[in-house]
Amino acid sequence: MIKSVYSISLLAISSIAFLSCSDDEAPSTPVVSTTFTNLPADPGTGFDPMNGQPTGITGKFTFFNFKTGEIVPNADSATVGWDLGFRATSIIINSNTSGPGTSQVKLVDGIFDALTEAPIDGYFSDNDPSPIAGAPNTNLAIPTGSGQGWYTYDGAAMVNKPTAGKIIVVKTSDGRYAKMEILSYYKDAPAIPTFNNEARYYTFRYVYQPNETRSFE
Amino acid sequence: MFTKDFIFTAVIRFLSFLLLVPLITLSRQTSDTLTSKQLDEVVVTATRNERSMGALPMPVSLITNAQIKTIGSLRLNDVLTEQTGLVIVPQVNAQGNGIQMQGLNPDYTLILIDGEPIIGRYTGSLELSRIAVGSIKQIEIVKGPSSSLYGSDALAGVINIITERPQGNRGNFSTRYGTNNTFDMAGGMSLTGKKMGMYLFGNRFSSDGYDLSPENFGNTVSPFTNYTLNSKITYRISSDMDLTLSGRYFTESQQFNFEVESNGELIRTAGDGTTADWNFNPVFTHRVSEKLKTVARFYSTRYKTKTQLELESDGSPYYKDDFKQSFLRPELNAEYFFNKKSILTLGTGYIYERVQTSRYGDVERRTQETTYGLFQHEWFPTEKFLVIFGGRLDYNSIYGSQFSPKISTRFEVNKKLTLKMSGGVGFKAPDFRQLYFNFSNSAGGGYSVLGTEVAISRLAELDAAGQIEIYLFDPAKLGNLKAERSLSLNVGAHLEVSPSLRMELNTFRNSIDNLIETQAVAITTSGQSIYSYRNILRAYTQGIESDFSFRILKHVSLSFGYQMLFAKDKDVARAVKQGDVYWRDPNTLVTKRLNPTEYFGLYNRSRHTGNVKIFYANIKKGIEANLRIIYRGKFGVGDIRGNIQGQVIPASDRNNNSILDVYDQFVDGYAVVNISAAKTIKQLVRFQLGVDNLFDYTDSIVIPNLPGRLFYASVSCSFSKNKSSNKKLI
Numbered sequence: 001m002i003k004s005v006y007s008i009s010l011l012a013i014s015s016i017a018f019l020s021c022s023d024d025e026a027p028s029t030p031v032v033s034t035t036f037t038n039l040p041a042d043p044g045t046g047f048d049p050m051n052g053q054p055t056g057i058t059g060k061f062t063f064f065n066f067k068t069g070e071i072v073p074n075a076d077s078a079t080v081g082w083d084l085g086f087r088a089t090s091i092i093i094n095s096n097t098s099g100p101g102t103s104q105v106k107l108v109d110g111i112f113d114a115l116t117e118a119p120i121d122g123y124f125s126d127n128d129p130s131p132i133a134g135a136p137n138t139n140l141a142i143p144t145g146s147g148q149g150w151y152t153y154d155g156a157a158m159v160n161k162p163t164a165g166k167i168i169v170v171k172t173s174d175g176r177y178a179k180m181e182i183l184s185y186y187k188d189a190p191a192i193p194t195f196n197n198e199a200r201y202y203t204f205r206y207v208y209q210p211n212e213t214r215s216f217e
Numbered sequence: 218m219f220t221k222d223f224i225f226t227a228v229i230r231f232l233s234f235l236l237l238v239p240l241i242t243l244s245r246q247t248s249d250t251l252t253s254k255q256l257d258e259v260v261v262t263a264t265r266n267e268r269s270m271g272a273l274p275m276p277v278s279l280i281t282n283a284q285i286k287t288i289g290s291l292r293l294n295d296v297l298t299e300q301t302g303l304v305i306v307p308q309v310n311a312q313g314n315g316i317q318m319q320g321l322n323p324d325y326t327l328i329l330i331d332g333e334p335i336i337g338r339y340t341g342s343l344e345l346s347r348i349a350v351g352s353i354k355q356i357e358i359v360k361g362p363s364s365s366l367y368g369s370d371a372l373a374g375v376i377n378i379i380t381e382r383p384q385g386n387r388g389n390f391s392t393r394y395g396t397n398n399t400f401d402m403a404g405g406m407s408l409t410g411k412k413m414g415m416y417l418f419g420n421r422f423s424s425d426g427y428d429l430s431p432e433n434f435g436n437t438v439s440p441f442t443n444y445t446l447n448s449k450i451t452y453r454i455s456s457d458m459d460l461t462l463s464g465r466y467f468t469e470s471q472q473f474n475f476e477v478e479s480n481g482e483l484i485r486t487a488g489d490g491t492t493a494d495w496n497f498n499p500v501f502t503h504r505v506s507e508k509l510k511t512v513a514r515f516y517s518t519r520y521k522t523k524t525q526l527e528l529e530s531d532g533s534p535y536y537k538d539d540f541k542q543s544f545l546r547p548e549l550n551a552e553y554f555f556n557k558k559s560i561l562t563l564g565t566g567y568i569y570e571r572v573q574t575s576r577y578g579d580v581e582r583r584t585q586e587t588t589y590g591l592f593q594h595e596w597f598p599t600e601k602f603l604v605i606f607g608g609r610l611d612y613n614s615i616y617g618s619q620f621s622p623k624i625s626t627r628f629e630v631n632k633k634l635t636l637k638m639s640g641g642v643g644f645k646a647p648d649f650r651q652l653y654f655n656f657s658n659s660a661g662g663g664y665s666v667l668g669t670e671v672a673i674s675r676l677a678e679l680d681a682a683g684q685i686e687i688y689l690f691d692p693a694k695l696g697n698l699k700a701e702r703s704l705s706l707n708v709g710a711h712l713e714v715s716p717s718l719r720m721e722l723n724t725f726r727n728s729i730d731n732l733i734e735t736q737a738v739a740i741t742t743s744g745q746s747i748y749s750y751r752n753i754l755r756a757y758t759q760g761i762e763s764d765f766s767f768r769i770l771k772h773v774s775l776s777f778g779y780q781m782l783f784a785k786d787k788d789v790a791r792a793v794k795q796g797d798v799y800w801r802d803p804n805t806l807v808t809k810r811l812n813p814t815e816y817f818g819l820y821n822r823s824r825h826t827g828n829v830k831i832f833y834a835n836i837k838k839g840i841e842a843n844l845r846i847i848y849r850g851k852f853g854v855g856d857i858r859g860n861i862q863g864q865v866i867p868a869s870d871r872n873n874n875s876i877l878d879v880y881d882q883f884v885d886g887y888a889v890v891n892i893s894a895a896k897t898i899k900q901l902v903r904f905q906l907g908v909d910n911l912f913d914y915t916d917s918i919v920i921p922n923l924p925g926r927l928f929y930a931s932v933s934c935s936f937s938k939n940k941s942s943n944k945k946l947i
Contacts, residue, residue, distance in 0.1 A: 035806075089687075109797055112808055146689045146737055152875045153689065153737060155664070155746055156855070156868040164808050164873040165799025183806045191803035192871060205806070 031216055033113075034069060035205045038187055041086035043200040061085035061092060066170065066178040066208040080173045088200055089151060089160060089185070091142045094173055095125035098140075101173030105141045107149070108167045108179075112205060118169050118177040118214040142168060150182050158195040160185045177214055180206035261332065262357040262377035264593065264605065265366050265562060266552055274603055274627035275639040276707050276723045278764075280356040282381075287832065287843060289893045289907045289931065291393065291401050291422065293348035293378070296356065299847055299891075301778025301828060302762040303358070305345070306821055307922045314922050315342030319360060319725050320758030320784035320822050321373035325645055325701075327363070329377040330496070331463060334370070336544045336570075337494055337520035338648065347467055347494070349445045351391065351403035352418035354381045360762075361707040361725065362643025365609050365623035368568075368589055372643035372703050373727070380463070383407045383414025383451055387937030393905075395929030399424040418447040427924045429917035433862035434485060435474040437921050443469035443492075457504040468493040475526060476862070477535070486535045488526035495519055512550040519543045540574040542649075560595040562607070572649040576656040577671070583653050587613045601629040611644075615652065616700045619644045635711045637723075643705060647698040651733055651750045664746045666735070669696050672749040676739065679747075686742045690749075695738070699752050703729040717768035726759040728787075755787040756819060772835045779827040785818040789876050800872035800880055817877045820855030820869065823886065839897035850886040853877035854919055864918055884919045902934045 045056030063072035063082035072082040080101040085092040094101030104123035108115060124141040146153035150168065151160040162182040170178045183189055183205060187198040207216050258270045263277050270277055280296060290296045294314040298305040304317040315323025323342030328335050335343055356378050363371040388406040393399075403420040422445075426438035449463040469492045477484045496518035503511045519542065526536040548566030555561065568587040577583065593607030608622035623641030630636060647669075654668040655675060667675050676692045679685050709723035732754035739747045760782040768774045790813070792798050798811045817824075827848050834841040853869035855877075869881040893907030906929070913926040 109799070111799070111810060144687060147875070148689070152873070153740075153746070154868055154870065154875070155737060155748075156866055158865075161870070161873040161875070162801075163875075164801040165797075165810070181808065183801070189806065194865075203806075 031207045031209050033205060033207050035183070035203065036064075036069070037189065037203045039064060039071065039086060039202040039204070041088055041200040041202055043187075043198060059087070061087045061090075066172060066206060067176070067210065069208070083170060083172050083178070086202055090140060090144050091150070091168075093126055093141055093170065095141075096127040098126040103173050104171045106169045106171075107142065108169055109165050110167055111165065112167055112179065112181045115167055115169075115179055116215065116217050118171070118179065118209075118216065120214070123169075123171055151185065157193070159193045159197070160199070161193075175212060176209055177216070178206055178208040179216055180204050260355075260357045261379070262329070262359050262363075262375055264595065265332070265550065265564070266560070271635075271711075272603070272627070274605055274625035274637045276360040276637070276709055276725075276762075278358045278360075280358070282354055285350050285353060285356075286903075286933075287834075287841060287893075287895070288845065288891070289393075289895075289905055289909075289929065290350050292346040293350060293356075294345035295909075296350055297345065297376070299828060299830075299845055300358065301764050302360070302780040302826070304823065304826055304849060305922065307920070314345050316345060316376070317821070318373040318376075319727055319762075320760065320782045320819070321727060321729075324648070325370065325372040325643075325703075327367050327369075327371040327375045329367075329375060330465065331380055331498070332377060333496065333498055333514075333516045333518070333546070334367075334544065335494070336518055336542050337492075337522070339520075339522055339540050344492075347443075347469070347492070348378060349403065349420040349422065351420050352380045352405055352416075352445075352447045354379045360723070361639050362621070362623065362641045362703055362705045362727075364619075364621035364643040365607050365641055366591060366593065368587070368609060368611050368621070369619075369644060369646040369700070372645045372701070372729070380447055380449065381405065381407065381416050381418070382449055382461075383409050383416040385409060385937055387935065389933060389935040391931060391933030393929055393931035396927040397425045397427050397924070399927070399929070401931075412453045414451040416447075416449040418445070420445040429915050429921060429925070430862050430864065433864060434476040435862055437862060437917060438924070439471050439473045441469055441471035443467065459502040461500040461502070462498070463500070464495070464497045466493075466495045473524070473526065474529075477526075484535070485529040486526040487529050488524065488536075490522065490524040492522040493520070508554045510552045512552075514546075514548050514550075516546045516548070517544070538575055540576065541572065543571045545569040558597045562593040562595075563591070565590045570649075572653075576650075577653045577668070583649055585613060585615050585649075587611050603627045613646060616646050616698070619646075619700055619702075633713050637709045637711070638707070640704075640706045643703040643727075645701045647700065647733060647750070651698055657745075664748060665741075667738070667747060667749045669698050669750055672696070672738065676747070679739075679741065684741050684743075686740045688739045689737045690739075692738060692749075695736070695749050695751065698733060698750060699731050701729060701731045701733055701752070703727050717774075719766050721764040722761070723763070724759075724761050726757065728755075728757045730755050732756055756785060757787060758782065758784040758819075758822075772833055774832050774834075776830045776832075777827070778830075779825070782822055782824055782826070783818060784822040785816065786876070790816060793876075798874055798876065800874050800878055802880075803871050803873075811874065811878055815879045817853060817879055817881070820853045820877055823850035823852045825850035825886070839900070840895070841897075842894040843892065845891045846888050847891070848886065848888045851883040853881060853883055862917070866918055884916070887914050887916075887920075889914060889923065901936065902932065905929075905931045905933075907931075 039062060041062055042057050042060060060074055063077065064084045065072050065081060066083050078100060080094060082094055083103055092098040093103040093105050095103045104125050106119055106123045126140050143149040150166050151162050153160055162185060168180045181204060182202060184203040185199060186193040187201040189203040190197055209216060259267050260270045260277055260279060261267050263273045263275055270279055285296055288299060294305055297303050297316055305314050306317045306323065316326055317323060318326045328343050337343060356376065358376050360374040363375045367375055384407055386408055390404040393401045401422045405418040407416045423442035426436045426440045429437040446466045449461065452460045454460055471490045473488050473490060475486050477486055498514060498516045500512060500514040505511060521541040523539040527533060528535050546566055546568045548564060550564040553561045566589055571582050571584045573582045589609055589611045591609035593605060596604045604626045606624040608620060610618065610620050612618045621642045621644055625639035628636045650668065652668045652670045654666045655671050657665040672695045673692055705727040707723055707725045712720045731752040733750050734753045735748045736751040737746055738749050741747065760780055762780040764778045766774060766776040793811050793813050793816045796810055799808050800811050801808045828846060830843065830845040832843045854866060855868060869877055869883060871882050872880050890911040891909045892911055893905060895903055895905040897903040909927040910925060915923060915925045
């Protein structure tokens, strides 16, 4: 019994070693899937436990850069140093009215891991024509609104649920591709969120291709 | 569990009852021989004419007065919940009861009393507990669309409650007491003379309600008292002319205690609600000749309900809600017998409907008018073959015209086997609520519902006031609701292996287009959702329903009922088939593609429902007993935006695809077991004891309409005066 446990752990160690080894050796780094947890999207200072509404919100976006995999300081909002900006349910991309960059996105339905290549065309920047004419906040390439973009509003639970199978493919300002899937809008990604959970915390999975190729493999 | 108060009130009521019995019996000089009532199997609902039930080509079932008495029911919902293929489902905010037939929502079943619609579909479906069963002669249930005869709402089917008519000189009185201080008292009386007959019925029903979650403020069902009065007067004008006047009056008052959430604060409120309806229906029948019968009727009915809540803290007014509806319908009908092989029915009528409610944001009366004409031909090419075809054309001032054809056929293969087939179109008009609602509910997290006729202007007002945080749907695309339409087919068979073994089988498919669904339109700056309505959904329901009944012993009979149901959103089913629907495991957060077999279907539909019933009846000894098990299989709960006693009703979707799939959270299947036993003494006094929901199955959040275990005891007495015998009873 003890022996078999020992041999399994040996195997595990060796496979980790193998993985890290192959990372070092390959000239073109294979892409990795990373999960970013709890990106704050203007959550405010707290929230009202009775109605789940945030208090003390700033109205500012939180910027993210795929290349570094980190949050970009808000002071750099006027640079091309960020790709996406998050504020509540709105996601902006660095383009047109949203920023000085030339980023584009395309929403794709599918399985995240199965999307091995970014589509050739069909990308939009912010301020391009939107699916809902005349409504505010719809000039975004990732439309806001239940069932319109990345989430569906569940009126019973009063929570926003990131729609399963919705992949956001991003073409960054420097022509690189990334794919992302939003997994949760609530802090620590609870399995069954309720309106008592702290909202406006994004958890998302992404793959960034640092090379000039549409491949995600 | 029997407190002093309980025993005291029970004793008082029993004593007063003992006093009443001799009074009534003495004054009526009843006979001790009561002609046992034959099972009268003539039904009117399927063709609008009196036809023997067995001879009809569409799925029809009948619940007789005797059956209702056997199961000890008091209200219509108690009776219907035990029928195969009918599921009692909670209404909006899970309050009240509605009936789901062939997997279609309560709004799609037309409910009639003596062929005339009951109004007061305040939240879409009709509160079935408004109907006391004491004056019911029989309940006729026709499944499949019947808009060809009844117009709007008869999409899933029709339930027609046939009330007693004056018949002989007789009367009955019954009283029942049970758990939750539920007390029912009913009396009926029939008097007939040479030309005139009169039937009168009165009922008082009261209950303390019940509380399934005592940890929360208020009751699940608040205490109420209601009264029902029914009367029917028949007058034979001449040998070929009859006049019937029937009327009903119902009133109910209820005391509420609610906890309301407002701006993040929990506020306790108390208040009362009243509901009343009345109707009046003169019917004039003229048998012009052997071949021609004409009927003229003028039905009018009104419904009103009012709720008023005050703050518990200082008694200041907090919330007011009222709703008034009236409905008027003159109609002319003619039935013409060409010969033995062909009967033609023609009809024409006009409907005027009016609604006035604070929920529409003003006191303006909203009206609509409908004019209609219908025809039906019953054709018997051979003795064993029957074809009925017909149609109805409705012209409505709001939704335009609708033509609803229907064809049914019946073929008697041999004496044991009969095949039936029926196909038709049904429709349901957009209701007043879907057109004119302008309602905000501050309870349950808060939401507003706007009818399509008012949504655009109201949203513009809110937007101008800076109250819209975000639009979820383009308001310009709202408006112009169309009638919901179904195309349905029922194919069935009736097999009578022997008089003691009968089987009934029916398969059905209802394909519905233009289903009106709430559409989330916007979220306000205070976080409240605004909903409106759209013709968005296309759905189908299909399944099999079957009933078997056997007489296993001389006094023991057994019956089984079962329905298998598939109810799906057509667009979702197609998307799943194309591989466009995904689900995300809530724990691993890994997304997968949903297989067609994994899509369960519409919310609130159980794949399996059924019942098993055992009846024992020894007429000689006057003893009867029964055991009934009613099963409802697992089902999902949609986004119903309601709450029960402050508790949010959780939606089933757990994997972020907004549809019900096999990985979601279901409400478990459950069975309700009811038993009762009765002893009748000298066909005069009947004692009954029973327990409903014997094993006390409850679920305070998703099945709040199911009370816990209910014990009851009832006493009833019948008396009649036969012209042939004048024996004194006492």
